[in-house]
Amino acid sequence: QVQLVESGGGVVQPGRSLRLSCTASGFTFSDYGMHWVRQAPGKGLEWVAVISYDGSKKNYADSVKGRFTISRDKSKNTLYLQMNSLRAEDTAVYYCAKAAGYCITGVCFDYWGQGTLVTVSS
Amino acid sequence: QSALTQPASVSGSPGQSITISCTGTSSDIGGYNYVSWYQQYPGKAPKLMIFDVSNRPSGVSNRFSGSKSGNTASLTISGLQAEDEAEYYCSSYRSGSTLVVFGGGTKLTVL
Numbered sequence: 001q002v003q004l005v006e007s008g009g010g011v012v013q014p015g016r017s018l019r020l021s022c023t024a025s026g027f028t029f030s031d032y033g034m035h036w037v038r039q040a041p042g043k044g045l046e047w048v049a050v051i052s053y054d055g056s057k058k059n060y061a062d063s064v065k066g067r068f069t070i071s072r073d074k075s076k077n078t079l080y081l082q083m084n085s086l087r088a089e090d091t092a093v094y095y096c097a098k099a100a101g102y103c104i105t106g107v108c109f110d111y112w113g114q115g116t117l118v119t120v121s122s
Numbered sequence: 123q124s125a126l127t128q129p130a131s132v133s134g135s136p137g138q139s140i141t142i143s144c145t146g147t148s149s150d151i152g153g154y155n156y157v158s159w160y161q162q163y164p165g166k167a168p169k170l171m172i173f174d175v176s177n178r179p180s181g182v183s184n185r186f187s188g189s190k191s192g193n194t195a196s197l198t199i200s201g202l203q204a205e206d207e208a209e210y211y212c213s214s215y216r217s218g219s220t221l222v223v224f225g226g227g228t229k230l231t232v233l
Contacts, residue, residue: 035222044211044224044225044226044227045160045162045168045213045224047213047223050221059219059220059221061220062219062220065219095168100170100173100179102173102179103156103158103173103174104155104156105156107156107158107213107215107221107222108156108170108173108213109158109160109168110179112167112168113167114167115167
């Protein structure tokens with residue numbers, strides 16, 4: 001069965017960096033686009049970034065553009081999110097999500113990880 | 123402030139039907155048939171319920187249905203059950219730099 005397991009969250013000071021990982025199993029990782037979606041405590045969902053199945057295309061939300069970098073390693077079945085210049089407003093649970101193959105644009109998500117909490121605080 | 127507008131809460135009794143609206147613009151909901159709906163229980167990851175406006179993934183109950191008119195999409199849940207009590211989020215493809223936008227979420231209470 002499909003599994004997505006995030007790791008790398010924790011408490012970090014403003015201005016510092018953190019890298020999140022998402023290890024995938026149960027499907028052919030290199031066939032699907034992958035996304036990061038976050039949810040601030042008690043708030044709604046916010047899309048963060050997407051990477052195409054082969055890593056050639058990436059898109060970011062305006063709120064993280066220039067600070068966050070999404071990447072993937074086919075050999076490790078792993079998705080990454082490098083987060084630099086972190087701000088208090090980046091505090092959230094970060095989910096990795098698989099693009100559903102049956103969605104025309106690939107912007108719907110059929111499997112999600114359990115999430116990893118990132119807290120930006122001094 | 124979320125990109126898409128949803129009511130903060132809706133409620134209904136078991137067996138009734140409810141509809142949750144999601145209003146966007148011509149750059150997202152109005153311009154494309156790429157609206158999705160997610161169900162989220164507290165402390166859990168979201169679950170895809172509807173994609174591309176009105177399609178249900180395999181395994182999702184046919185009590186859930188989606189539609190769209192102009193810049194507003196809707197999720198209807200018929201034959202409400204206690205297990206439907208959850209938060210519901212709409213999302214849409216958006217043209218421009220931010221590829222995906224979400225609504226602020228709607229808390230469904232089954233009375």
